[in-house]
Amino acid sequence: MAERSTAAVDVADNGGNEPPAADAAKATADGVDTQNGRAADGRMPEKDGERRKAAPAAAPELHSGHKLARRYRLEECVTRLDGFSSWRAMDEKLRRAVGVHLLPADHPRARAVLAAARSSALLGDPRFVHVLDAVEENDLVYVVHEWLPDATELTALLAAGPLEPHEAYQLVTQVSQAMAAAHREGLAHLRLTPSAILRTSTGQYRIRGLAVNAALRGITSDTPQRADTEAIGALLYAALTQRWPYEVDAYGLAGLPKGVGLIAPDQVRAGVHRGLGELAMRALANDGATASRQEPACTTPEELAKAVAAMPRIRPPEPAFTPPPEYQHTTYQQGSYGRPMPPGAPTTAVRPVVPPPPPLQSRTGRVLKWGVAALLIAALGLGSWQLADTLLDRGKQGSSGSNQTPHNKGDDEPAAKDPTPLAIKGAEEYFPDGTPQDKDGVSHTYDGDASTYWRTKSFIDGPQVVIKPGVGIVYDLGSEQEVSAASIALRYPGNHTTAALYATNGTSSSTPVSSMTKIAANTTSDTTLTLSAEKPVKTRYVLVWITAMPMAGADTYSNAGYKQAITDVKFTG
Numbered sequence: 001m002a003e004r005s006t007a008a009v010d011v012a013d014n015g016g017n018e019p020p021a022a023d024a025a026k027a028t029a030d031g032v033d034t035q036n037g038r039a040a041d042g043r044m045p046e047k048d049g050e051r052r053k054a055a056p057a058a059a060p061e062l063h064s065g066h067k068l069a070r071r072y073r074l075e076e077c078v079t080r081l082d083g084f085s086s087w088r089a090m091d092e093k094l095r096r097a098v099g100v101h102l103l104p105a106d107h108p109r110a111r112a113v114l115a116a117a118r119s120s121a122l123l124g125d126p127r128f129v130h131v132l133d134a135v136e137e138n139d140l141v142y143v144v145h146e147w148l149p150d151a152t153e154l155t156a157l158l159a160a161g162p163l164e165p166h167e168a169y170q171l172v173t174q175v176s177q178a179m180a181a182a183h184r185e186g187l188a189h190l191r192l193t194p195s196a197i198l199r200t201s202t203g204q205y206r207i208r209g210l211a212v213n214a215a216l217r218g219i220t221s222d223t224p225q226r227a228d229t230e231a232i233g234a235l236l237y238a239a240l241t242q243r244w245p246y247e248v249d250a251y252g253l254a255g256l257p258k259g260v261g262l263i264a265p266d267q268v269r270a271g272v273h274r275g276l277g278e279l280a281m282r283a284l285a286n287d288g289a290t291a292s293r294q295e296p297a298c299t300t301p302e303e304l305a306k307a308v309a310a311m312p313r314i315r316p317p318e319p320a321f322t323p324p325p326e327y328q329h330t331t332y333q334q335g336s337y338g339r340p341m342p343p344g345a346p347t348t349a350v351r352p353v354v355p356p357p358p359p360l361q362s363r364t365g366r367v368l369k370w371g372v373a374a375l376l377i378a379a380l381g382l383g384s385w386q387l388a389d390t391l392l393d394r395g396k397q398g399s400s401g402s403n404q405t406p407h408n409k410g411d412d413e414p415a416a417k418d419p420t421p422l423a424i425k426g427a428e429e430y431f432p433d434g435t436p437q438d439k440d441g442v443s444h445t446y447d448g449d450a451s452t453y454w455r456t457k458s459f460i461d462g463p464q465v466v467i468k469p470g471v472g473i474v475y476d477l478g479s480e481q482e483v484s485a486a487s488i489a490l491r492y493p494g495n496h497t498t499a500a501l502y503a504t505n506g507t508s509s510s511t512p513v514s515s516m517t518k519i520a521a522n523t524t525s526d527t528t529l530t531l532s533a534e535k536p537v538k539t540r541y542v543l544v545w546i547t548a549m550p551m552a553g554a555d556t557y558s559n560a561g562y563k564q565a566i567t568d569v570k571f572t573g
Contacts, residue, residue, distance in 0.1 A: 188224030192231035233283025462562025494550030
C-alpha cells in the first residue's frame with residue numbers, strides 16, 4: 001500500500017508560522033493545549049513533514065454554555081490558537097464529557113480537518129481516542145471526540161522522572177502496534193508528542209489526535225510512516241532518559257547538549273535498559289544517525305513493532321514483600337474459651353514460671369566451684385600486695401620531703417599541636433574532561449571575600465554528578481606541607497554536597513584522580529563542609545574534588561539545577 005496521510009487531504013498550499021500559544025492547559029484535553037506559554041505538544045522536527053501555510057481565519061467567538069446541535073454544551077475553552085479553538089463540553093444526550101474542536105467553515109483547513117476526522121472515525125481501534133462526530137453546521141466546523149478524565153498525559157508522567165523499564169516497554173509496544181494498524185488503513189498521525197499519549201488508570205496507552213492534530217495545523221509529510229516511527233523513537237528516548245532527543249527543549253524536557261548530535265540513552269543517564277536504548281536509536285534514524293551495533297534502522301511502525309516483539313519480554317518489578325504480623329494465639333485457641341473462671345483468677349493466660357537450674361552437685365561441679373574460689377582468693381591477694389606496695393612508696397616520698405609530683409605515664413608523650421593555617425599561593429581549575437566550569441573565578445575562593453565565589457555550571461541530573469566524573473580546583477601551598485584538614489564555605493545549601501581532598505603532584509588536569517592520594521572526604525547539606533584526615537599527608541598541591549551538588553534556583557549565571565559555588569577554602573596542617 002502506498003503511503004499517504006489523511007491529514008493532508010484537500011489542504012491548500014498557503015503560508016503560516018507556528019501559532020501563538022493560548023493561555024490555558026489541560027492534561028486530558030486534545031493534544032493541542034498549551035504549556036508554559038507555548039503549544040503543549042511543542043515543535044516536532046519537520047525534516048520529513050512540512051507545515052502548509054494558511055491565512056489565519058478568526059476563531060469563532062463562542063462562550064461557555066453555547067450548544068452545538070442542541071446537544072453538546074460548551075463548558076471550558078482549553079485552547080484557542082491559529083483560528084481554531086478546543087473545548088471541554090458535555091454531551092447532554094448521553095450525559096458524558098466530550099472534547100470539541102471548533103473552527104469557521106471558511107477556515108483554509110476546515111475541509112482537511114473534516115476529512116481527517118471522518119477517516120479517523122472509521123478506524124474504530126480502542127488504542128486511539130475515538131472521533132465521535134464531525135459536522136459542518138451554521139458556518140462552523142466541529143469535531144467531537146472522547147474525553148478521558150481518568151487518563152494521565154505522558155508529559156505529566158515524564159515530569160516526575162523517567163519511566164521504569166517495564167513501563168517504557170509497554171509504551172513502545174502499545175504505541176508502535178497501534179500506529180502500525182493505523183498505517184495499514186492509510187492513516188498517519190504526524191504529531192506524536194508526549195501530549196498526544198495518554199495512560200489510563202488500567203495501564204493502557206491511548207493515542208489522541210490521529211490525523212486530526214496534523215490537519216488542524218496543516219502539517220503533511222511525503223514519508224508519513226518514517227515521521228511517525230521517528231516520533232515513537234523520540235517518545236521512547238524521553239521515557240528512558242527524561243530528555244528530549246533533539247537540541248531544543250520541549251514538552252517540559254531538556255534537550256540534548258548542542259553540537260554533540262544524537263547520543264545513546266545510556267550515555268545520557270546511567271542504568272538505562274540496554275535493549276530499549278538500542279531500539280530507540282534504531283527508530284531515531286536522523287540524518288544517518290542509525291542504531292549502534294550495525295542493527296538496521298526501523299523506518300515504519302510495522303518494523304518497529306516487530307523489533308519490539310523480537311526482544312526478550314521485560315517483566316514488571318516484583319512487588320515489595322511485607323512480612324505478616326507475628327502470630328498470636330487467641331483465648332479460644334488456648335482452650336479457655338467458654339470455661340468458667342474461678343473467682344480471683346486472672347483473666348489473661350499466665351505463663352508458668354520456669355524454675356532456676358539446680359546448683360552444681362556433681363563431682364565436676366564441685367571442682368569448678370573450688371577452682372573459681374581459688375582464683376578469687378589469688379586475685380584478692382595480688383590486689384592487696386599491690387596496694388600495700390603503693391602505700392609504702394608514698395610514705396618514703398613523704399619522709400624525704402620531696403616536692404616532686406607523681407610520675408604519670410602520659411607525661412612522656414608529646415603534647416598535641418594546635419592546627420596551623422596553611423597559606424594558599426595559587427590555584428588552577430581541574431577539568432580532566434576538557435570542559436572547565438569557571439576558570440576566572442578560581443582566585444575568588446581564597447581572596448578572603450565571602451561575596452565572591454567560583455561557581456559550577458547547572459546540571460540536569462543530580463545530586464550525584466552523572467555527565468562527568470566531578471568538578472574541582474587544585475591549590476598550590478607553595479611548598480610541601482602536612483595537610484590534615486580543610487574548611488570549605490559553600491554558596492548553596494541543600495541535599496547534598498560531597499567533596500574530597502586529594503594530594504597531587506601539580507596543577508595539571510592531565511593527572512587522573514585515580515592516581516592521586518586521598519586525604520579526606522565528607523558530605524554536608526549546609527553551607528560549610530569540613531574535611532579532616534585520619535593522618536596528615538605531606539604534599540604541596542591539594543585537589544578539592546566535588547562529586548555531588550544540591551538543587552538550587554536560577555541566578556544571573558545559570559538556570560535552576562544541580563550546582564554549587566565555593567566562596568572560601570582554608571587548609572590546616
